[in-house]
Amino acid sequence: MLEIKNISKTFGDRQVLYNISGSFEPGQTSLIIGGSGTGKSVLLKCMIGLVKPDSGEVLYDGRNFLADNEEEQKTIRREMGVLFQGSALFDSKTVLENVRFPLDMLTDMSSSEKNDRAQICLQRVGLEGAGDRMPSEISGGMKKRVGIARAIVLNPKYLFCDEPNSGLDPLTSIKIDQLIKEITDEYQITTVVITHDMNSMLEIGEKIMFLYKGKKLWEGNSDTIVHSSVSELNDFIYANKLLREMEK
Numbered sequence: 321m322l323e324i325k326n327i328s329k330t331f332g333d334r335q336v337l338y339n340i341s342g343s344f345e346p347g348q349t350s351l352i353i354g355g356s357g358t359g360k361s362v363l364l365k366c367m368i369g370l371v372k373p374d375s376g377e378v379l380y381d382g383r384n385f386l387a388d389n390e391e392e393q394k395t396i397r398r399e400m401g402v403l404f405q406g407s408a409l410f411d412s413k414t415v416l417e418n419v420r421f422p423l424d425m426l427t428d429m430s431s432s433e434k435n436d437r438a439q440i441c442l443q444r445v446g447l448e449g450a451g452d453r454m455p456s457e458i459s460g461g462m463k464k465r466v467g468i469a470r471a472i473v474l475n476p477k478y479l480f481c482d483e484p485n486s487g488l489d490p491l492t493s494i495k496i497d498q499l500i501k502e503i504t505d506e507y508q509i510t511t512v513v514i515t516h517d518m519n520s521m522l523e524i525g526e527k528i529m530f531l532y533k534g535k536k537l538w539e540g541n542s543d544t545i546v547h548s549s550v551s552e553l554n555d556f557i558y559a560n561k562l563l564r565e566m567e568k
Contacts, residue, residue: 321345322478322510327366327376329359336362337373338535346477347508349501349524351515354531355556360514361405361482363531367512368400368480369393380478398426401471401509403481407463409455415442416451419470426474441469445499461492465499472503479504479511485520493517497524518557521545530556 322344329337336359344350352360365371367378369385378385380396409418420438423429429437442448445465455463464484471479481500485493497517501524504511513520521528525542532552540548548554 321379321381322367322512323377323379324363324367325377325379327363327373327378329362329366329371329373336534337366339376340531340534340536341376342529342536342539344510344512344527346510347505348526349504349511349513350527350529351513351521351525352529352531353515353521353556355516355559358531359534360531364480364482364512364514368402369397398474399477401474401476401479403464403467403471403479403484405482405486407455407467409463409466411455413455414451415447415453415455415458415466418455418466419451419473422470422474437473438469441473442466444472444503445469460487461496464488464492464496468496468499468503472507472509475507477510479509481511481513481515483514483516485515485517490519494519494523500524516556521557532556 325341327337327340328335340363352363354360362371366373372386380399383396385393385396410421413421416435416438419441420434423434423437439451442451445468447462447465447469450458450462484496484500488496497520500511500513503509522542525545527541528539528545529536530538530553538548538550538553545557
């Protein structure tokens, strides 16, 4: 289980997070939603150690990630997989080399073992045979799949996805959502997705946290979100519906 307790963060004189708390369960796809500038990505960076909050706790199975020493933090980081916004692939590396990169950095596996593991992950995301291609030679949806394969190559207990559907057409977005959900169920990963995509909220939002101006205003799931009495959330949902209609 992943827990966050009273996470607050200020940059200069601007507070971006106000005492955010929540928990995220294994085998569950949890979403953090909200408009631009609401603190979603900052909260994610606090959870994975890229940003240090001013106060609060981040607990991985009871282990305080923020209080641990450097060696213990490395142990927890090895249990994380991250799909960055835009996939963040290395342009100079092949698809296979991109996927095996975490293995190169964090393991003592042999080269053949790394390649075998990377191939298994590529096969899991439907990209068997694409290992020798360069990122410039594949579509945006395929790049997302490569990013997912890289995120799971270390058999993580925790998977973090930052706007996995950004820049994708609606049909490809649905496929990426389904893949994330399948992998979460199959490996019983604790998955946290940062998104503003309405389809994601309704299709894979087993737990949803809504942020507004750095504060948690609502928490629920895909069944209860449309019945919310929080006006800011209802406005956010309505704006997403209009955007979806315009994209059709």
